[in-house]
């Protein structure tokens with residue numbers, strides 16, 4: 001069985017409160033983005049579950065979210081050993097949720113392959129034990145997220161007529177570290193209402209609260225945002241805790257991105 005695990009971008013990210021358990025309350029729009037990790041799942045007749053990773057350099061250790069997803073279900077269900085081949089293409093430490101997407105893909109594949117019969121709601125509950133972003137990838141449609149990012153409701157947002165470009169600067173940002181640097185505060189504007197504004201007005205109302213502290217620490221990420229506006233983006237923002245910055249354009253573009261700014265990603269059409 002094979003799955004294509006896509007990335008996400010965050011449109012707006014208000015971090016409103018630090019909770020007693022150390023996590024933060026937030027509100028954000030999670031929006032699927034079409035670049036993909038490719039995951040093959042092969043049941044084995046015997047032996048141990050194994051993981052092989054090709055593509056972007058990532059060690060296949062036991063903390064890998066693919067193995068953690070397998071272990072999570074294996075605690076409760078009788079699963080055969082499997083071989084997982086992850087072809088990693090989504091950059092990590094990037095705010096694109098690639099690890100969470102891989103984990104969600106594994107949960108869905110094991111559910112189908114092993115006929116576990118878990119509903120979408122049950123898969124989301126399992127996914128939330130792997131990461132706050134993970135339930136979104138089970139549903140994988142534009143979602144308004146609150147709580148720690150696991151309380152999801154569908155949002156009416158269709159950017160399919162726009163063209164979204166990503167630039168991943170040459171720095172990785174750790175999510176936990178980014179949360180430590182942020183000062184929670186109530187949201188200034190209602191995020192769902194702001195989505196209804198013309199796209200050219202989003203920059204005045206739709207903010208990512210990580211930007212202030214991350215841009216101070218890594219001015220090169222802010223440079224990427226300025227570059228995208230210079231290139232004609234109607235709206236640009238860092239995604240999640242960074243370091244990726246996306247730009248939304250009215251028309252398809254090909255950007256000449258200097259190497260020192262980072263690597264550019266365009267939306268893929270895999271039909």
Ligand SMILES: C[C@@](CO)(OP(=O)(O)O)[C@H](O)COP(=O)(O)OP(=O)(O)OC[C@H]1O[C@@H](n2ccc(N)nc2=O)[C@H](O)[C@@H]1O
Nearest residue numbers: 022023024095096097131132133148175176179240241242
């Ligand atoms: C910031 C966001 C925005 O979508 O995405 P990324 O930038 O990572 O893609 C998410 O909140 C990231 O979710 P995810 O990456 O799944 O986080 P987890 O693995 O659950 O948590 C990693 C660490 O981030 C912190 N954390 C995470 C979520 C949250 N609402 N509050 C937190 O404080 C905690 O310190 C936690 O130990």
Ligand SMILES: Nc1ncnc2c1ncn2[C@@H]1O[C@H](COP(=O)(O)OP(=O)(O)O)[C@@H](O)[C@H]1O
Nearest residue numbers: 064065092093094095096097098099100102175
């Ligand atoms: N399958 C995986 N893909 C990517 N990262 C993974 C995976 N499994 C574990 N990780 C760890 O999770 C961290 C965050 O990964 P990811 O969710 O892709 O990034 P981001 O926080 O940018 O959304 C990585 O730094 C890596 O150490």
